[in-house]
Amino acid sequence: MRSLRPGFTVASLLTGLATLGALLFTAPAAQAADAPLRDLADAQGKVIGTAVTGGKLTGTYAEVAAREFNWLTPGNAMKWESVEPSRGSFNWAEADQIVDFAEANGQEVRGHTLVWHSQNPSWLTNGGFTPAELRTLLMNHIDTEMGRYRGRVEAWDVVNEPFNEDGTYRQTIWSDNLGQDYIAEALTRARAADPSAKLYINDYNVEGVNAKSTALYNLVRSLKERGVPIDGVGLQAHLILGQVPSTFQQNIQRFADLGVDVAITELDIRMQLPATADKLAQQAADYRAVMNACVAVDGCSGATVWGFTDSDSWIPDWFEGYGAATPYDENYAPKPAYHAIAESLGGTTQPGDGCTATYSVVNQWNTGFTGQVRIACTDTALSAWKVNWTFGAGQRISQAWNANCTQSGTAVSCTNASYNGTVPPGGSVTFGFNGTWSGSNPVPEVTLG
Template sequence: MLRRLTAAAALLAAALTATPAAAADTPLRDLAEARGIYLGTAVTAGKLTGGYADVAGAQFGSVTPGNEMKWGSVEPTRGAYDWAGADRVVAFAEAHGQQVRGHTLVWHSQLPSWVSDGTWTADQLRTVMTDHIAAEAGRYKGRVDHWDVVNEPLNEDGTLRQSVFGATLGESYIADAFRAARAADPAAKLYLNDYSTDAIGAKSDGMYNLVKRLLAQGVPVDGVGFQAHLILGQVPASLEANLRRFADLGVDVAITELDIRMPLPATAEKLDRQKADYAAVLRACLAVTRCAGVTVWGFTDSDSWIPDFFPGEGAATPYDENLNPKPAHAGIAGTLAPVTPPAPGVCSVTYAVSSQWTGGFTAQVTLRNTGTAALAGWTVRWTQPAGQRVTQAWNATVTQTGAEVTATPLPYNTTLPPGGTVSFGFNGAWTGTNPPPAALTCT
């Protein structure tokens, strides 16, 4: 299996990491915090020394134990616990002022054989599961900010996975697990977490409906985690809309295990595409108010799971195997970089419907800098007067809450020179009538 970049690719990666001085000098965790989210990483406890520890502590505001909190690691024999690895990660986080994402209390994989191979009645397995949750979540009470309480509960079609838990207890095990976690640590945020739910589709629909059912039962689900193990050039177009529909249920959302793999060897073109993909995921999170943060699943290629599971693929993280930042690092930093809003009264905005059909329309908005200095960032706001909904946008990030719409720039059109203009467009849906907004404001 290919686990290392070639020397040529490593040099290529180093050559493409140039970032503006301010972004390069500011830790990623500080950039993220200033934008109201956390940026985290999975870590391996045994590697938390030297340069690995230095980067993990300086650049990330949250850490997730990659394996050290999984059931098979902490309770290999019933009632006999090994907390060494988990304790080390939590202590590291506390020493570096970081949050901790606990991963994971209940998962069908990496179980000790005494659980996975046991013959259980429903009552017996429920007791085994809730006892384990009480022991682990209780040990770290007040020290873990977010728990992945149940991990990967669904099949690809959105139905319940028939794990030892699903087959023995049905869907009720999920509610039982969350209630046990809340009892063990009332302050922690409790998450459902799964993969291949990043885009709107059968599996994410299954998760959406599951969360609705759990909330209707009063189950304490605080958030939904989207693993986002992505393939180069395949960031889902519906990622932002998908995050938003879950947030609209009243829960937080988070990208919990982000990596973006590519066929090896890495090339300039691939690394540049990866940079854009990382930026796109960060933008999706920033566009959704209840997106709590983004966690990369290992920050360095030397600590990535990808080559072991996808032979011939790799280079999936923001740092190379020598702890040098790759272009993806610059993509993250640039997306998180602070945006200075323009002074009021120095911009004007126009709105026009360019085409309309039954149930749909296309509109274009043009912003002009009417001041004498460049605008370093801009925001356009308007109210849809007749219930219209924005369904797709280009050249801007357009978000809608109720009737209120907000448009913000993309990295390439953030700065607008004096007298300059920028246009963006969107498709919308309407019923009845489609009048234009009474007014659009720009700042």
């Protein structure tokens, strides 16, 4: 809460007018992006994709999806329960919409997913089918879906999440009834259904070297030795803030050494809410670490974020108290994570480019004063901010409002409150503080991060 300011007198007005000043500091570097992410990725020969929801492909959501990404993954539209909710009755509307959108915007499509233990229709899971019947249903499903998009979908997550955390095979409707070789059968059928599409096995918690990723590695090696068609592995990368595996690049490299493509397929990095400037800075470092690991390995085709905006993220619904996992906030303001991705792909932009911080003394009396900082953006945006300055004459902050301020010696650092971190293009926010001075009260130079 903002407190009442000290009394205002004629003497304080004269003193304040004499010392009133403002210093405009513009953060270094360029505007929001020197090039869209997709152009940077194209120049590196990499994929930068996003999962999308078909019903949201209008307005700003569609504009960002088209401008920034060279691949699209249907988040749910191609899963079995979506395309065949009742046996023999198909609904391709959303999947068609996403494929059409991608083609209209020069983007490739990653099909997701054909064989999975989850999000299957109840008629399938509760149908009491024999193993022979299930095999026929599965093969017909692969034929039907891949056949519909033959030549239009560049890659498919054919088999999704086949392993437990300890590297054993997950018990599913498929493994329980068809045995572990359901994976080889599905891949073989998928190759016949669309010989031009790249075929992947996709899983989570396989980003670093561990029991689960080693099981996947051994499976891929075995499939290749047997001549089963397998073109790549997908490392989902649903990560937690500050927990990027130290062996990420090593793991990517060992799969690439098997002669398969490696794709980061569902990247998001969740944090415990509320988001703060420090958490967003750590998130940016984590995104940079993931992207740098991929860029460093020729066999890593690129990365797909699992939704590019927090307004279309699955995290809050599945992990209570967590969120803010994507490169854009809910108002489509790019976060530091966006700029980290850009930098990993060869861009030069920094968060805060195109925004300014202005410090001013708005009231001064005897040994006290009230200051204000205004943060304004032109053609870019902020989803969090941090302002720093150094007092040159021993001033001290005694209280602040609309920001969280700390002072150590002469150094002051202020970060946004939970409710005013977002600064849209053309918008601004302000925060204020009371302080003390003695002798002089010069206006400091401020930096914006």
